[in-house]
Amino acid sequence: MMKVMSRIIPVSCAIILKEGKVLVAQRSEKMALPLKWEFPGGKIESGESAEGCLMREILEELNITIQVIHAFPVNIHRFSKEKEIELIPFLCNYSGGELILKEHHQVLWLDVERLSELDWSAADIPIVKNFIEWFSLQNIHFIP
Ligand SMILES: Nc1nc2c([nH]c(=O)n2[C@H]2C[C@H](O)[C@@H](COP(=O)(O)OP(=O)(O)OP(=O)(O)O)O2)c(=O)[nH]1
Numbered sequence: 256m257m258k259v260m261s262r263i264i265p266v267s268c269a270i271i272l273k274e275g276k277v278l279v280a281q282r283s284e285k286m287a288l289p290l291k292w293e294f295p296g297g298k299i300e301s302g303e304s305a306e307g308c309l310m311r312e313i314l315e316e317l318n319i320t321i322q323v324i325h326a327f328p329v330n331i332h333r334f335s336k337e338k339e340i341e342l343i344p345f346l347c348n349y350s351g352g353e354l355i356l357k358e359h360h361q362v363l364w365l366d367v368e369r370l371s372e373l374d375w376s377a378a379d380i381p382i383v384k385n386f387i388e389w390f391s392l393q394n395i396h397f398i399p
Pocket residue numbers: 266267268286287288292293294295296297298299340342376377378379
């Protein structure tokens with residue numbers, strides 16, 4: 256029997272920080288995974304770096320510029336037999352521009368403590384968990 260092979264789709268996503276809050280985005284009804292929450296970003300095009308893709312997508316989707324700080328561990332998630340993505344998260348700083356929604360249903364600047372309240376895309380769940388852990392370690396040296 257023929258085995259149907261699906262190609263893993265690489266997707267970059269941005270965890271954008273501004274004044275201690277994180278930008279989270281809700282996918283529109285018309286997108287795949289309607290109304291699920293995600294970190295904004297998109298599919299990496301051929302010849303493009305993960306970081307280059309991210310800066311392009313964030314400008315296209317949200318009209319803002321970002322500074323990519325560093326990469327977090329990727330998560331490979333299989334949604335179905337045909338669809339598997341490699342989600343590559345980057346910590347980013349908001350750098351400039353007025354936020355204008357081009358694709359998403361809504362966006363929020365959320366406190367890190369509230370990230371787990373959202374209905375995330377399944378592919379994001381380990382990424383959200385990693386980020387919360389990383390964030391909680393950032394201030395550890397300031398504890399008396
Ligand atoms: N951008 C982004 N996509 C995510 C996340 N989590 C997750 O499962 N995805 C999925 C949703 C989509 O199936 C895929 C990304 O596709 P997309 O539709 O957002 O990206 P795109 O604009 O480049 O795609 P296209 O519609 O132009 O083909 O990855 C996430 O946190 N951010």
